[in-house]
Amino acid sequence: MDLIKIAENQFNIKNEFPAFKAGDTITVHYKIIEGNKERVQQYRGVVLQRHGSGMSETFTVRKMSGNIGVERIFPVNSPFINKIEVNKHGQVRRARIFYFRGLTGKKARIQERRMKYPESYDTEEKGQET
DSSP, X not given: OOHHHHHHHHHOOOOOOOOOOTTOEEEEXXXXXXXXXXXXXXXXXXXXXXXXXXXXXXXXXXXXXXXXEEEEEEETTOTTEXXXXXXXXXXXXXXXOGGGGGOOGGGGOOOBOOOOOOHHHHHHHHHHHO
16 A cells, blocks of 8 residues: 555545435535635536545536536535435446436436335334234
8 A cells, every 4th residue: 555545544534425326316515615604505416427436536416507517526525515415316327427418308317216125114114014
């Protein structure tokens, strides 16, 4: 292990965010400082990619603002990210969905991936029915 990775591990502040990948629709609560005031701005869009690893990991989120597509790259370990909410899990077959930029209208929809409930959820429902 080289000295740079040792230094990164020493100063790494790992944020606890839910698992998400390309195709998911997420809301990023991002802290913005304007002068001496600060506020939290919500940025909701589709994740195009996750890139890198460790301290330098980033993810790209694309949203539509009117008829214009806007993309923003967020560092995963940024202290300005308050929280990330996963709104929908999308079903895509690639890790980087740059083809999504060229799609418009109904073609630009991503099919939702169905998630299985944990086993504890199933046992609680069965207990209430009997």
